[in-house]
Structure formats: C-alpha cells, structure tokens
Amino acid sequence: EAQVTQNPRYLITVTGKKLTVTCSQNMNHEYMSWYRQDPGLGLRQIYYSMNVEVTDKGDVPEGYKVSRKEKRNFPLILESPSPNQTSLYFCASSAKLGYNEQFFGPGTRLTVL
C-alpha cells in the first residue's frame, strides 16, 4: 500500500530536549516536505527536499533541521524544542514534476512543555 508514515504519532517533551520525528514514503517520490498545522493558520511549510541531499527552507524553518540521506526518508529534527513549536506536524511526498498530488502522513502531535 502506497503510504507516508510518521513516528511518533504523539510526543510530549520538555524544552531543550532534542527530538527527531521520522518520515518515510514507499512510493519512490523525489519531493518531500514538512508542514506544521496551527489553529487559524492552516498548514505552513517548514522545509522541503527536491531529491537526495537537496533540501531547502520553507516559510517557517526557524528551530528545525532536516536531512535527506535516502530517497524514502526525511526526518525532522528539533535540536532544542521550545513551547512555540507545540503543533501538529505533517510530512508529505509527491513526484517532482508537474502538479502532482501530495500524499500526507497521518501527523505527529507534538507538545513541548
């Protein structure tokens, strides 16, 4: 089954404790992206990757890092989480060219105390 998986689905942590949210897709997609969803703001792009070893900032990259060492994986790293990073995070992937459908993971709800 074609899908995007994220782990963990729920995470409660404390300020400053480094964490990683994993994202994996099995569709051989070149493009992957991270979004955060906040009430009244919709979804905003954090980082994206056009291919292996190619990443770039989205609209709200501060406080986040990403890596793309393999095509299928695109982890989101919070080196020193802060309470304003409490949010619902979604990973998405799509084929690179054209206006193709983006496939979304189930989301990771992060709470930073």
Place this chain on the structure above:
Amino acid sequence: GDSVTQMEGPVTLSEEAFLTINCTYTATGYPSLFWYVQYPGEGLQLLLKATKADDKGSNKGFEATYRKETTSFHLEKGSVQVSDSAVYFCALSSGGFQKLVFGTGTRLLVSP
C-alpha cells in the same frame, strides 16, 4: 506572495443540504488549485484539483471550478452526508513547483 483565503467555519449543515465553501486566491502566474480534506485524526487527502482556468475538478460528489476572472475555486456539493464532516483546505501550487500554499481550513459539521 501567493495566498489563499477561505471562509471561516464551522459550517453546520443538516444531512442532504447544499454545501458551498468559498475560496479565493492571490498568485502570480497560473497556479493549480486543490481542495484537500482532513478527517478527524487523519492526514490530508486530495479531494479534487484543477490545473487551468475553467477546469472543473470533481470527486465523491464534490465539485469546484477554476475561475480565473474572480480568482476563486469554491467547493460545492449538492447533498452532504454525515460522513462528509471534516476540515476542508483550499490550496494552490504555482510555477511548476510542488510547494502548496494552504488556506486556514473550514470545518464542516453535518448532523443527521
């Protein structure tokens, strides 16, 4: 920059009522337009899309027409069901690029 504006919710309807969720956009060039749906506890799923002016996207009884003259992409359904209760997001993508710009989402609540 590009932006999408959606009507605020929640939209509360009875089963079999007619649904309209308004969406307007601002973009340079000729964007593609999308409606995504988010069911409770799930990620977003593509509902329908339109890639050029006057195109009509349709799926599961939902429709939206790309209106370049009014920069709109309103979502409609003739008869909603309880199972349509979800959050609906209008989005655009422009420049042949995969980035999506989302509206703030509209929650739809359908009662029996």
